[in-house]
Amino acid sequence: MSMNLTLRIWRQANPGTPGRLVEYAAQGISPDMSFLEMLDVVNEQLIRKGEEPVAFDSDCREGICGTCGCMVNGVAHGPDAAATVCQLHMRRFKNGDTITIEPWRAAAFPVVKDLVVDRSALDRIVRAGGYISMNVGAAPDANAMPVAKGLADEAFDAAACIQCGACVAACKNASAALFTAAKISHLNLLPQGQAERGRRAVAMVDQMDVEGFGACSNEGECEAVCPKEISISNIARMNREYLRARLVAR
Amino acid sequence: MQLDGKVPGGPIESRWERHKFESKLVNPANRRKLTVLVIGTGLAGASASAALGELGYNVLTFCIHDSPRRAHSIAAQGGINAAKNYRNDGDSVYRLFYDTVKGGDYRARESNVYRLAQVSADIIDQCVAQGVPFAREYGGLLDNRSFGGAQVSRTFYARGQTGQQLLIGAYQSMMRQVDAGTVKLFPQREMLDVVMVEGQARGVIMRNLVTGELEKWAGDAVLLATGGYGTVYYLSTNAVNSNVTAAWRAHKRGALFANPCFTQIHPTCIPVSGDHQSKLTLMSESLRNDGRVWVPKDARDPRPPQQIPEPERDYYLERRYPSFGNLVPRDVASRAAKLVCDEGLGVGDTGLAVYLDFADSIGRLGKDVIKQRYGNLFDMYQKITDDNPYQVPMRIFPAVHYTMGGLWVDYNLMSTIPGLHVLGEANFSDHGANRLGASALMQGLADGYFVIPNTLSHYLAGTSLPKVTAEHDAFAEAASNAQGQITRLLTVRGQKTPRELHRQLGRLVWDYVGMSRTAEGLRTALTEIPRLREEFWHNVSVPGEANNMNKNLEYAGRVADYLEFAELLARDALEREESCGGHFREEFQTPDNEAQRDDLQFAHAAAWEFTGVGQAPVRHVEPLQFDYVKPSQRSYK
Numbered sequence: 104m105s106m107n108l109t110l111r112i113w114r115q116a117n118p119g120t121p122g123r124l125v126e127y128a129a130q131g132i133s134p135d136m137s138f139l140e141m142l143d144v145v146n147e148q149l150i151r152k153g154e155e156p157v158a159f160d161s162d163c164r165e166g167i168c169g170t171c172g173c174m175v176n177g178v179a180h181g182p183d184a185a186a187t188v189c190q191l192h193m194r195r196f197k198n199g200d201t202i203t204i205e206p207w208r209a210a211a212f213p214v215v216k217d218l219v220v221d222r223s224a225l226d227r228i229v230r231a232g233g234y235i236s237m238n239v240g241a242a243p244d245a246n247a248m249p250v251a252k253g254l255a256d257e258a259f260d261a262a263a264c265i266q267c268g269a270c271v272a273a274c275k276n277a278s279a280a281l282f283t284a285a286k287i288s289h290l291n292l293l294p295q296g297q298a299e300r301g302r303r304a305v306a307m308v309d310q311m312d313v314e315g316f317g318a319c320s321n322e323g324e325c326e327a328v329c330p331k332e333i334s335i336s337n338i339a340r341m342n343r344e345y346l347r348a349r350l351v352a353r
Numbered sequence: 354m355q356l357d358g359k360v361p362g363g364p365i366e367s368r369w370e371r372h373k374f375e376s377k378l379v380n381p382a383n384r385r386k387l388t389v390l391v392i393g394t395g396l397a398g399a400s401a402s403a404a405l406g407e408l409g410y411n412v413l414t415f416c417i418h419d420s421p422r423r424a425h426s427i428a429a430q431g432g433i434n435a436a437k438n439y440r441n442d443g444d445s446v447y448r449l450f451y452d453t454v455k456g457g458d459y460r461a462r463e464s465n466v467y468r469l470a471q472v473s474a475d476i477i478d479q480c481v482a483q484g485v486p487f488a489r490e491y492g493g494l495l496d497n498r499s500f501g502g503a504q505v506s507r508t509f510y511a512r513g514q515t516g517q518q519l520l521i522g523a524y525q526s527m528m529r530q531v532d533a534g535t536v537k538l539f540p541q542r543e544m545l546d547v548v549m550v551e552g553q554a555r556g557v558i559m560r561n562l563v564t565g566e567l568e569k570w571a572g573d574a575v576l577l578a579t580g581g582y583g584t585v586y587y588l589s590t591n592a593v594n595s596n597v598t599a600a601w602r603a604h605k606r607g608a609l610f611a612n613p614c615f616t617q618i619h620p621t622c623i624p625v626s627g628d629h630q631s632k633l634t635l636m637s638e639s640l641r642n643d644g645r646v647w648v649p650k651d652a653r654d655p656r657p658p659q660q661i662p663e664p665e666r667d668y669y670l671e672r673r674y675p676s677f678g679n680l681v682p683r684d685v686a687s688r689a690a691k692l693v694c695d696e697g698l699g700v701g702d703t704g705l706a707v708y709l710d711f712a713d714s715i716g717r718l719g720k721d722v723i724k725q726r727y728g729n730l731f732d733m734y735q736k737i738t739d740d741n742p743y744q745v746p747m748r749i750f751p752a753v754h755y756t757m758g759g760l761w762v763d764y765n766l767m768s769t770i771p772g773l774h775v776l777g778e779a780n781f782s783d784h785g786a787n788r789l790g791a792s793a794l795m796q797g798l799a800d801g802y803f804v805i806p807n808t809l810s811h812y813l814a815g816t817s818l819p820k821v822t823a824e825h826d827a828f829a830e831a832a833s834n835a836q837g838q839i840t841r842l843l844t845v846r847g848q849k850t851p852r853e854l855h856r857q858l859g860r861l862v863w864d865y866v867g868m869s870r871t872a873e874g875l876r877t878a879l880t881e882i883p884r885l886r887e888e889f890w891h892n893v894s895v896p897g898e899a900n901n902m903n904k905n906l907e908y909a910g911r912v913a914d915y916l917e918f919a920e921l922l923a924r925d926a927l928e929r930e931e932s933c934g935g936h937f938r939e940e941f942q943t944p945d946n947e948a949q950r951d952d953l954q955f956a957h958a959a960a961w962e963f964t965g966v967g968q969a970p971v972r973h974v975e976p977l978q979f980d981y982v983k984p985s986q987r988s989y990k
């Protein structure tokens with residue numbers, strides 16, 4: 104039942120040192136293990152030998168926190184659709200397989216160490232306008248403003264983004280358009296978000312450029328790897344919101 | 354030590370109003386001169402940061418994650434309670450208060466719980482205004498469901514992602530304050546110590562997890578919102594980086610730790626599949642609204658579940674608790690599952706599982722309705738187990754989920770260290786001995802948005818706070834203390850990984866301080882834990898350096914703290930000679946195996962004082978008074 108695999112893992116000591124792929128044997132891997140549990144096993148072996156384990160990020164290990172993420176054989180989060188790499192299970196692989204594991208690659212996501220990258224640029228995009236301005240205590244009764252179910256559901260679909268950065272990693276331009284568009288859609292669709300609709304779109308899109316993310320050329324790779332299946336139609340909405348705001352401003 | 358809960362007097366309905374009125378206020382112009390250090394950005398920490406930033410304080414906020422929006426609160430699925438009575442089904446502030454005190458098995462402070470129920474409605478207003486996409490009905494108004502044993506529908510939810518959506522709301526409000534310059538954010542920082550100056554909490558030592566540098570931060574008050582200690586069991590539904598480190602280090606500086614033995618085991622989790630397992634996955638207990646729990650009547654029944662006919666199944670929850678059935682509270686459902694498995698009736702490869710069956714509901718409501726209600730949970734289950742729950746019953750087993758115990762706080766959320774406030778799951782909180790479903794999110798946000806902005810101003814306005822900078826000797830002392838432990842971890846160079854030792858510790862506490870406890874088992878734990886701690890310090894392997902990102906080093910530090918904390922957990926369980934809520938002592942049960950409380954001797958919070966590693970801690974007591982909800986034997990029959 105158990106499998107033996109060859110792993111080629113990106114090792115990089117810090118942002119300033121060049122990295123390289125290093126080969127490791129992963130032996131006695133159970134098909135019931137998750138992909139990250141398989142990496143745990145490899146790391147345990149390294150630690151016992153007194154070698155530095157592979158640095159990788161994870162926390163919830165159930166696909167909701169967006170902490171994990173790496174390229175598995177060139178695909179962000181690996182071969183399963185609508186899943187993060189922590190949700191990937193080893194039963195997806197065969198005995199004898201070679202698996203290449205690399206960090207997200209994007210100018211705006213510098214490698215910190217091994218598979219860990221710095222995604223703080225995404226927080227700064229939110230900071231620029233990804234919120235509804237409302238102080239604690241000022242809210243009206245929650246049912247004072249009905250929201251049509253269809254609209255609420257559409258906003259929710261966009262709000263499901265877990266900010267993992269897979270969309271950026273999968274894009275050949277390393278664009279953060281899907282991420283930014285999802286946030287703009289979530290807030291701009293809702294009645295509560297109307298007052299700042301234009302300002303929000305402009306500020307977030309501009310910040311995306313400041314951070315060094317590439318432009319969107321509609322390749323659709325982002326949507327294909329998104330673990331939450333966020334639709335690329337959000338990007339069209341973002342573009343409309345941005346143009347509309349610019350026109351109004353003029 | 355005399356523990357003063359600082360509970361205001363008068364009728365319970367007006368205590369909070371009165372307390373707010375009597376609280377001192379900080380002049381708006383002075384707020385920016387006051388620095389508040391917030392540790393943690395879960396629901397409690399993010400909401401507190403946002404609220405305090407809006408008020409104009411100088412807020413410095415830290416978390417171990419690379420983004421504040423990844424805090425463990427993100428994982429909550431089921432929902433958040435609020436006494437809105439939108440359903441007209443008889444709910445009220447008083448009923449939510451009553452249910453929470455009773456659900457907690459009469460081990461919570463009445464005044465705190467009442468306040469929680471009072472502000473619950475404001476939380477929903479706040480979140481909706483922020484754009485949290487709660488479930489709605491076709492008319493556009495908010496939907497509710499009944500949850501976790503409640504007989505009214507007061508739970509608001511956002512598909513299976515309530516925690517994530519609430520946290521995004523709080524995070525976005527906090528980021529707005531970052532943009533406004535009132536909140537400064539420091540992710541990837543781990544708190545390693547509280548700095549005490551003249552008896553007050555005046556700063557923290559943080560390790561920068563990217564550069565490894567130890568940073569000294571001074572302030573006028575410290576807010577700990579660092580979550581619970583469920584991962585002491587190694588396997589739990591908590592995120593793998595959850596830890597007791599911040600709370601434990603504060604405890605070592607003098608903050609009393611209350612009721613650590615009140616831990617919650619959640620009845621509906623995916624069973625363990627092997628040694629490699631790194632965490633357990635919760636299946637929202639909303640599943641119990643439509644799923645029926647059973648085991649075969651015959652322990653040796655080899656048939657697959659679908660082929661076992663009705664009369665040969667034991668729907669043991671429905672049988673034992675006819676009025677609540679599958680919806681009994683968590684502690685009751687978990688223990689019942691353990692009982693049937695102990696009797697050899699468990700299912701699956703390990704025999705440590707029971708069935709949760711949707712066949713009846715699918716028959717009654719149709720597959721589409723079930724899919725609409727639970728589709729994402731069913732998918733998640735299938736991804737992990739490779740089984741299709743639309744066709745075969747789920748297999749579930751209880752797992753550690755939440756910790757009611759935590760640092761002792763008074764009504765103002767201040768610990769026994771002046772200036773050190775504790776919010777969210779990290780405090781010993783309002784849930785007594787057992788938390789009801791959908792009430793942790795409520796408490797975290799109540800603490801952060803509504804309670805602390807009021808009580809902190811009272812502290813800051815009413816306390817003499819001489820100017821302190823990070824140049825003060827106390828900072829150097831605390832930093833060198835933290836550095837000492839790091840150096841020690843790196844120089845052991847043993848054979849075992851921190852994970853192996855953590856797994857061993859987890860086994861110990863699960864076996865002896867888990868779902869059901871005995872004096873004998875607890876005594877065993879109390880000899881085994883120090884032994885394991887000894888082994889850790891002789892045999893742990895932590896390769897690499899301290900001066901850069903070293904996740905194994907971080908982990909080793911957390912395991913080291915758990916090895917000290919676990920002893921307190923076992924000791925508290927040993928000294929509490931009664932069964933209540935999540936704390937079940939086999940010696941104290943009714944003839945039909947229900948928890949037997951001892952209100953005469955144990956109607957109190959036990960708050961422990963640290964005296965040294967391996968030294969007997971001192972047990973202090975805060976008596977609990979029940980003037981409104983008279984203690985009775987909980988019955989869900």
Ligand SMILES: Cc1cc2nc3c(=O)[nH]c(=O)nc-3n(C[C@H](O)[C@H](O)[C@H](O)COP(=O)(O)OP(=O)(O)OC[C@H]3O[C@@H](n4cnc5c(N)ncnc54)[C@H](O)[C@@H]3O)c2cc1C
Nearest residue numbers: 393394395396397417426431432544580777778791793794
């Ligand atoms: C799977 C799951 C489902 C749940 N579902 C529900 C539900 O449906 N309803 C409900 O009411 N409750 C639910 N709960 C419980 C609830 O989610 C938690 O109790 C609550 O979110 C805790 O919030 P918090 O803000 O106190 O802490 P957390 O969200 O745990 O945040 C802790 C913060 O502290 C930081 N931190 C931790 N350690 C350190 C350190 N040493 N130094 C610096 N920073 C640190 C972290 O980075 C993080 O930002 C669930 C829990 C789990 C595990």
Ligand code: FES
Nearest residue numbers: 162164169171189
């Ligand atoms: S670890 Fe949370 S999404 Fe993978």
